[in-house]
Amino acid sequence: MSAPIVYLDYAATTPVDERVAERMFECRTTAFANPSSNHAPGRRSRALIEEAAAALAKLLNVDPRTLIWTSGATESDNLAIAGAARHRAWRGRHLVTMPTEHKAVTDVFQMLENEGFEVTWLEPDERGRLDPETFRAALREDTQLASIMYVNNETGVIQDIAALGAICRDRDVLLHVDAAQAVGKIPIDLGELPVDLLSLTGHKFYGPKGIGALYIADRPGCHVEPLLFGGGQQRRIRPGTLPVDLIAGLGLAADIAAERLADDAAQVARLREVLWSGIADIDGLLVNGDPDGGYAGILNVSAAGVDGESLLLALEPLCVATGSACNSQSQEPSYVLRALGRSDSEAQASIRFSIGRPTTEADVEFAAERYRGAVARLREIAGGLAA
Amino acid sequence: MSADPYTAPVRALFADTAHSGDLPGGVAVVAEAQGVRVRLTAAVRGGRLASLRFRAFGCPHLIAACELFCRTLEGRAAAGLDGFSLAGIMRDLSVPVEKTGRILVLEDAVRMLRESIGDGPPSQSP
Numbered sequence: 001m002s003a004p005i006v007y008l009d010y011a012a013t014t015p016v017d018e019r020v021a022e023r024m025f026e027c028r029t030t031a032f033a034n035p036s037s038n039h040a041p042g043r044r045s046r047a048l049i050e051e052a053a054a055a056l057a058k059l060l061n062v063d064p065r066t067l068i069w070t071s072g073a074t075e076s077d078n079l080a081i082a083g084a085a086r087h088r089a090w091r092g093r094h095l096v097t098m099p100t101e102h103k104a105v106t107d108v109f110q111m112l113e114n115e116g117f118e119v120t121w122l123e124p125d126e127r128g129r130l131d132p133e134t135f136r137a138a139l140r141e142d143t144q145l146a147s148i149m150y151v152n153n154e155t156g157v158i159q160d161i162a163a164l165g166a167i168c169r170d171r172d173v174l175l176h177v178d179a180a181q182a183v184g185k186i187p188i189d190l191g192e193l194p195v196d197l198l199s200l201t202g203h204k205f206y207g208p209k210g211i212g213a214l215y216i217a218d219r220p221g222c223h224v225e226p227l228l229f230g231g232g233q234q235r236r237i238r239p240g241t242l243p244v245d246l247i248a249g250l251g252l253a254a255d256i257a258a259e260r261l262a263d264d265a266a267q268v269a270r271l272r273e274v275l276w277s278g279i280a281d282i283d284g285l286l287v288n289g290d291p292d293g294g295y296a297g298i299l300n301v302s303a304a305g306v307d308g309e310s311l312l313l314a315l316e317p318l319c320v321a322t323g324s325a326c327n328s329q330s331q332e333p334s335y336v337l338r339a340l341g342r343s344d345s346e347a348q349a350s351i352r353f354s355i356g357r358p359t360t361e362a363d364v365e366f367a368a369e370r371y372r373g374a375v376a377r378l379r380e381i382a383g384g385l386a387a
Numbered sequence: 388m389s390a391d392p393y394t395a396p397v398r399a400l401f402a403d404t405a406h407s408g409d410l411p412g413g414v415a416v417v418a419e420a421q422g423v424r425v426r427l428t429a430a431v432r433g434g435r436l437a438s439l440r441f442r443a444f445g446c447p448h449l450i451a452a453c454e455l456f457c458r459t460l461e462g463r464a465a466a467g468l469d470g471f472s473l474a475g476i477m478r479d480l481s482v483p484v485e486k487t488g489r490i491l492v493l494e495d496a497v498r499m500l501r502e503s504i505g506d507g508p509p510s511q512s513p
Contacts, residue, residue, distance in 0.1 A: 305444075307444060307445055310401075310445070310450060313393065313398075313401060344422070345422065381404055381407045381443060382443065382444040383407075383426065384442075385424040386444040
């Protein structure tokens with residue numbers, strides 16, 4: 001019998017909260033009707049969706065009517081970036097982003113480059129942060145859209161969205177924020193933050209997979225062209241029959257997140273400290289990201305002299321990630337860590353620990369012990385060959 | 388459950404690398420390619436590979452292949468290294484095709500080891 005796993009990969013995905021699962025099951029059996037239908041069961045489905053929108057809107061401090069349901073953050077990112085860039089092409093064809101964004105963002109910008117848009121890729125500093133003045137200097141008369149992620153999925157680095165958004169407002173540039181790793185984990189007040197478009201997904205904060213949302217600010221000039229066609233749902237921005245169970249699940253997950261935000265943050269910070277204190281004295285250990293200003297739930301480290309793939313196997317039954325889970329089929333070194341100045345071997349040897357709501361102190365103590373042992377063993381097997 | 392990139396033999400060999408290490412005074416060679424490095428050390432007595440040890444920097448398949456190589460060849464005649472092919476080991480370990488190039492570093496190391504040992508009396512180099 002194999003040893004029970006210890007899961008520290010909550011940045012890849014989170015388990016569905018039991019209350020969320022119960023709500024979804026209930027919806028599947030009692031609220032199956034199409035929410036676009038005008039009969040009583042349809043109205044019941046519609047009410048559940050409105051309730052979920054209200055919960056998510058409360059978490060973000062926005063009007064529920066500014067939220068568009070999508071299949072997840074990838075679709076939200078695609079819709080926001082391609083949809084806004086095409087809609088505002090009259091304003092200019094210059095766009096700004098960073099190479100450390102998620103592929104759901106960078107791939108869209110590359111597609112737009114092929115459509116004739118010009119993209120400026122802003123490099124982060126060695127800690128992964130974008131200097132607002134560098135950002136300001138990159139904006140031009142014909143810049144119409146910028147996309148900067150809130151919390152980096154590999155390093156946990158938090159960008160200064162308030163400062164970047166203020167610069168965008170000053171220059172009439174739309175700001176899209178990929179907040180997949182931020183929503184439900186850190187406070188986000190879109191009533192205060194100057195953000196025009198914000199992407200999120202349910203499965204990063206104990207909601208279901210396959211459901212996300214895009215916030216579109218109710219401001220003049222802030223609009224996106226649809227990517228999908230075929231119905232009048234959601235103001236034709238994102239047509240298609242809405243999945244009531246998934247939306248209700250996301251709504252409840254948002255409710256729970258709002259209630260637990262402070263407690264979760266305190267617990268995650270405490271457990272990160274336990275984890276870090278257990279590995280900090282390993283020779284040649286590098287922290288990838290901003291050790292002082294990042295999201296505490298993500299700790300990304302590289303140990304010199306070990307192979308990343310072997311390290312991952314040696315760490316079992318500890319479940320962690322090398323680079324992004326979305327990119328784990330590739331053995332290429334993480335492009336995010338390379339952008340932070342890490343060598344190929346340092347990036348390839350990186351391990352991302354990500355802590356979540358169910359994580360216990362015993363979990364992180366086990367992780368630290370396992371990591372120390374695995375690094376020591378692989379260094380022993382390599383016998384200095386990696387130097 | 389499928390999609391495990393490692394077969395049971397790979398997992399077992401990776402978990403028990405009894406032959407990782409060095410043999411002071413043995414014949415030692417190092418091969419390197421594609422960021423992968425292998426060091427083989429042999430203690431040769433009476434034309435036999437009395438002891439074999441390895442060091443490896445690379446993926447689990449490489450480490451498992453090194454351990455299996457040492458287990459298989461230890462105690463055999465050094466002449467057994469002639470024309471040694473990794474094909475059998477790669478088949479036994481179900482090495483994915485995309486890793487073949489990196490695993491073949493071990494074959495390079497074996498060839499170098501054979502050349503270092505030569506046909507004459509065992510040479511013992513640092």
